[in-house]
Amino acid sequence: MPLAGPIEALLAVTLVGGLVVMLAPDEHAGKLATVISLLPLAGSLWMYATFEGAGNALLGGELAFESTVGWVELAAYELSWHVGLDGVSMPLLLLTTVLTTLALVSSWTPIDERESQFYGLMLLMETSLIGVFVALDFFVWLVFWEFVLVPMYFLIGVWGGPRRRYAAIKFFIYTNVATLVMFVGYAALVFALGDSVSSFDLPAVAQALQVQGNLGTFFGIEPPVLRLVAFTLLFAGFAVKVPVFPLHTWLPDAHVEAPTPVSVMLAGVLLKMGTYALLRFNFTMLSDTALANEGIIVAFGVFSVIYGALLALAQQDLKRIVAYSSISSMGYVIVGLVALTPHGIGGATFQMISHGLISGLLFMAVGVIYNETHTRMVGDISGIADRMPWTVGVFLAAAFGYMGLPFMSGFAAEYLVFLGAFDSGIPYAPLVTAVAMFGIVVVAGYLLWAMQRTLFGEYGLATDYDVSRAPVHDVVPLVVLLVLVIALGSQPSLVYGMIQEATAPLVPTTLVPGGELLW
């Protein structure tokens, strides 16, 4: 079939739109970009409404809006343009389109130079993010996966804070290396599969890997070892994006230096690329290896949870606090994934969506406060609630959402993850889960502390700006996100149904570890 599917339309609109906006005059760029971004938003909503996928995209599930076109012949391998959606990628696609539009709106106030370039790049980033979630052929996926770095590099480097150059290049190289490492792992895997695959197509490779004996000895590396090596390389590569301790240090810098709308995209969607890839590669293709090494992997997750929370506790910069707490929250995703139980994997995926919304919400709220006060330091602000009640109200709601308040998506996600992890094959599952859950206390600790210092008490401000109520178009995105968070928290099935459809096939039939520990 020709390149005419709705997915291609989405990509084309954002790409062309991005280029057009770049040429548009600065004063109109913001509105124009926002309007353009409504198209993919509407499109993705329509796709969500008419979604008919079932099962997992990689394990022979029924794909929605699938299309395949030959692209490159690589010696014995056929690379093709292969895109489609399943229950995992559909919600993530929605998350991307929603957050992009809101982020664009929230940029109206803070972005005041080279606007056309900024908004153009934002749209280009949306293109690549969409691409990451819809691509099913490895190389197509890789193109989008890597292309994300380019707009991000500029968005941080040009519009960022004082240390933007350092942050930009750090993020740039760090993630690029990760990709290269991960690539080698996947390549080795495909080559070791020999004749059983004739392409790098993710579904093809995933299904080939499910068959015992397909994987041959590769330059003297026995299949089990090779699986482990490939798993490790892939995990290392994706762990950077997630990020998992100890590969996380690019994140705080990037977050703090990036302008708020970019932080929103970074925390909201870019981090999900990592966990999404982990889900697709490590926990779908190599789930047996994951199962065999649950102990070590979950250790990374749990440690990230506690460690990230502790670090957040030590920060003074509101953005840095949220940044580190993102590390913590993403740790839950790891815990859920590695549990490999229905609610474990499902909850982890739901947590991706939930954290995307909530962290975006929190970053935007910080941004709105920053727009008015021009400081993010906890010590510099106090009693803001006196001046901007509604913003603070939303901030409060967002913070409690982050702490896992019931009827907000965060609680649903975390509860499902805990439920899934508690009764899983992880060694000492209940104990490990309990340790991970302690994160919810620490998170409450630092968020409440920060709020008490900044929002409440007598009004005071270290910087000499006159704080007034934030403009409506600053608060609207917050409200929209808040509504979404509450909606998902009160009725998770809005997306959780399709997520489970897609993740159920990943659950191993038996939870007894499938192989001996090879470490």
Add this chain to the structure above:
Amino acid sequence: MAVVTEYYLLLSAAVFCIGLYGILTRESALLFLMSVELMLNAANINFVAFSFYWGNLTGQVFSLFTMALAAAEVAVGIGIILVLYRNFEGIDVTEAATMRW
């Protein structure tokens, strides 16, 4: 009576090494050029000798090519050395070291 081919090899190797020594020691561009000529001729010795050894003329023909190319090379070389002389008031190859690292 024919000389054993190994000796030719030794000879050419010797000549080649002399040329190399020249390159390493001389600072004058012209001497540098001459040493290069020596090395090329070392190759020629091989060609001729082994052309005889294998009983085909290819080697000898090739040596002719080499000579011609050597001549052309010298021609270009002299030209460059001339402009070198103009710009650096001399033909000391160690003088022209403004670009480094």
Add this chain to the structure above:
Amino acid sequence: MAGVYDFVPAIAALPFLAFLVSLFFGRYMPKRGAEAGVIATAGSLGLSTWTALTVAGFTGPATSYNANLYTWVQGVGDGALTLSLGVLVDPLAALMLLIVSLISFLVHVFSLGYMNDEGETGLPRYYAGLGLFTASMLAFVFSNNLLMAFMFFELVGLCSYLLIGFWFRDDGPPSAAKKAFLVTRFGDYFFLVGVVGVFATFGTGLFAPITDGGTVVAESFPQVAEHALGGEASVETFGLETGTWFTVLGLLVLGGVIGKSAQFPLHTWLPDAMEGPTPVSALIHAATMVAAGVYLVARMYGFYLLSPQALAVIALVGGFTALFAATMGVVKQELKQVLAYSTISQYGYMMLALGAGGYTAAVFHLTTHAVFKALLFLGAGSVIIAMHHEENMWTMGGLKDRMPVTYYTFLSGSLALAGIVPFAGFWSKDEVLFEALVHGLGTLETEASMVGTLLLVGYAMGLLAVFFTAFYTFRMVFLTFHGDARTDAARDATENRWNVTFPLAVLGIGAATVGFINMVPVAELTGAEIEFLHDWLAHGGIDATTTETYSELLHDVAGIEAAELGALGPGAVSLALALAGVGTAWTLYNVPDPVEQTDKLGGLKTLLVHNYYQDEYQVWLAQGVTVPLARAADRFDQGVVDGVVNGISSVSLFTGSRFRRIQSGLVTNYAALMTLSLVLLLIVFVLAGEVMG
């Protein structure tokens, strides 16, 4: 039949509606949103009454109701649990609904006087908070499974945060709010682990089985647990012995209870919570937040009965807290502080009762306490209005003539609290202690004698606490209302308007009379069938949650026996102690100008004034341990983890700066290097190859 039960969700929905209305439209209303709250809570009160009557059987056969109404998470695929929210209405829930909606209705009315008439700002926010608070608590009360209970439990916590921190412009309230939420969050952490554990173990969180025409369609986790103990069912116990695992689960959930019900050692948040508006304190202490903990234990009592160890722990914690808090109440200067510690202490009694198997006693005390504690707080509020927000009792005195209504209602509440016949507190507290005693003695002879001893220890502490309770209560009364006025404010204090006195009156009468619903000693004397609460809790459509079932379990599973003992003796003892306490207070403080007697305590005084240094060590845990740890982690992150990253880059750049030096710019060096490398390659690949080949 589309009966009242279909409207039960509305009991909580109405205040929630009020929350939305007040929040968004409150500022346009004459009373700033109070109207919505009052109307809504009145509606809830009406519905609750109707429900209670239905459950009691006034509108037909006595029934109960248990159903899942809303699927929260639909599990897809095998092994994926489905989580739903539902409604469980049995005698216990109906009673509690009644209490909560009544108190919160009265609090709303009272707030009109306390907040509106005082010209407070931000009232829409206040009434929105009250509405959400009430809604969450009511929903929590009729939750039919543990997860739902937890969810609304958390919402209650949120509302307490919002309301305690209502005056966010000052420094105290926000900090107190933070403390309240954090401490309870710490308890809730264990609760959540417990909830997850329960679901992972039993696959359900239902408190009571859902039946359809007599056949059970969904089992409840206490039942499954009972079967598992009996060996009829098998559950995942994660490598622990079944009984032990259940005890662990029970104690985990208990964590949340201890946090919310402010039991030792997580009681520290409650006194600080007095920073909030007084009506909120009334609501928190009497009906909503603090009650939630105890109610939860009562709610899943069927599960706790399976683990005598857990019961013993509950009893011990309760007894200790009762005494511990009472002693601290003795030295407090401020009206609301005294009441705060009395609350902690009183909930200790309820815990003691529950631990000792006195289910009815606990519920009884919960009921009576709700009434008289609400009364006392509102009375205190009335005083505080009159005193222009001065709370120190030493600045008061002699108010009884100027504020008669407040005085007499407050007195009624105090008598109830002190446990003086025939006021409510006497009957309930007496029954609590009685239950603890008989079960303690009874169990001593059984093989679970350890549990028996613990129960008796609890009893002893509870009994001792009676004296202190009576003492600090009347110390408060005398200091506030008797003697001479000690300040001008006290001198020209005046009685408040109807919207303050009406709730006081209602509750005042209540405090005097609620006790009559369960006069065990009288029943024993006269043999009259007047143990209404007993019967109320004994019957009901759901056998799993009736006291019959509980007493069986208590006897069969927990192995806790009741000794043969009359109710009169113990009652007399506790009454005597109470009177002793009142007498002491009388002699010390019912004088024209009383003086602080605390110095007589000597070193003990400092200990009590500092609340046994509970705050200090908890603050130390938070700031002296956690914060430095975080700092260290931060340094590690910046220095080591990030240091390595930056180190790599600088090392490679250094290498680069060395590599460029190879390019010396001298053609002769180039020639040399080329030759060198040529030779190297030749040696390595040719001669070496020769040697090998």
Add this chain to the structure above:
Amino acid sequence: MVIDVAGVSAPDWVALAPTFAFVAAAMLTFLVDTVEPRPGTSSNAALAATAVVGSLVAFLVAGYFLVAGVGQPRGTGAVSLFQDQLVVDGMSLFFVVIVGSVTALVSLASFDYLEGQTYQAEYYGLVLLAATGMSLMASANSLATAFVSLELSSLPSYALVAYLKRNRGSVEAGLKYFLVGAVSSSVLAYGISLVYAASGRMKFDAVASTLSTLAADGEFFPGILGIGVVMILLGLAFKTASVPFHFWAPEAYEGAPAPVSAFLSSASKAAGFVLAFRLFLTAFPEVGGLAGGDPAVDWVVAAQVLAVVTMTVGNFAAATQEKVKRMLAYSSVGHAGYVLIGLAALTQGTDHGLVLGASMMHLLVYGFMNTGAFLFVALAEHWGVGRTFQDFNGLSTQAPLACAAMTVFLFSLAGLPVGGGFLSKFYLLLATANAGTWLLAGALIVNSALSLFYYSRVVKAMWFEEADGTVEVESYPTSLYAAVVIAAVATVLLLPAFGLLSPSAFDAATVLF
């Protein structure tokens, strides 16, 4: 003997049409010059036009042949001319395409760059003659023709580098280039002589077959042969600017006129590689153990060492440069190391076609992106922008289009998906994985990460930093701009259109095994 060009039968020399186009254009430039000798007249345009058209013709014809299947299995198979001294097949055509495109871009750009310079005819003539030599290198099928065509491409290059006679840098560059070149050509010649000594043959396939028979008869001198092979490898390393014979490159690229640097770093490098590929794969396959069995002279491992060292030296040295042009020069050395993977990853049990094809594709993309990058530098020089990174600060505000193009080049060079460089870089990584040469993979990863660092330094300067206001861009030289933009567009299009070219590369590569 006739060949078949898309159904039309033609004499076999037609297959050399691209080369002839170069020669003809070269002669034409001289002709034009004799008619209109004075510089600064209309002849400049005419000369540039001639050069552009000539190289375009070569490019298009070669491309057409490639598509039409001339010299490939799809067509009538490899066309061998002059008793197999030359051969025209997919490989040669593929590289003529590269050379042609680069030459066309360079000549186009030169029109503005040479404004006001004397000896323009000579300039274009030399460029075209060098291109001729390179296209012949692509077809050379015997050691003799290899050597001659290599010299034919080298000698003009020396002169071109020293073209700016009054510029000390240019002259110094020319001198170093020449001297190093002279040495390495003599090394190459000596190596050839030794191979001849060991085999007695000149034609690649003949060498291979003779060596195998000799080996069978046991009269086989691996020592002499080995020395010869190594010396040839190094002699070609000079052409491809690979360590250890790369020393000329940084100076030459820095000192030479920017278009010439572009020409040498792209076309000349490609030509050197095609010669190396054909020579080693047709003359020494068994010696290197490609046919299985243990190698007599393990030039694959030698290539591995060279590859790792080359990419490391090149990239690390580039990382800390102050001058943009010199940074590009070093990066070009680094890329030589990447391409060497094409020889280095030819281990046993590998898909040779994949490995070699990856290198070829990288060279093709590299032709555009690297040429573009150097041409942008030419543009900057034209504007009088300084040479260091700081001098590029804030250039994007004045010339956004050109800076966008430069950004595309640099990111594509770094292997980001803004251009074909992404796929070719990952193909190379794929090749290393396919060969199980983990050392190569590791080196590639480290170096490409490092390259991202120094490439983005330029981007940072252009986009992140504020201009200090010294540079004022007033004129926009049309042809130079056009060349840069065309290169950029080509680079970008090569990402989606990769699939149109890679098959011919892989087919061409597979033929050699």
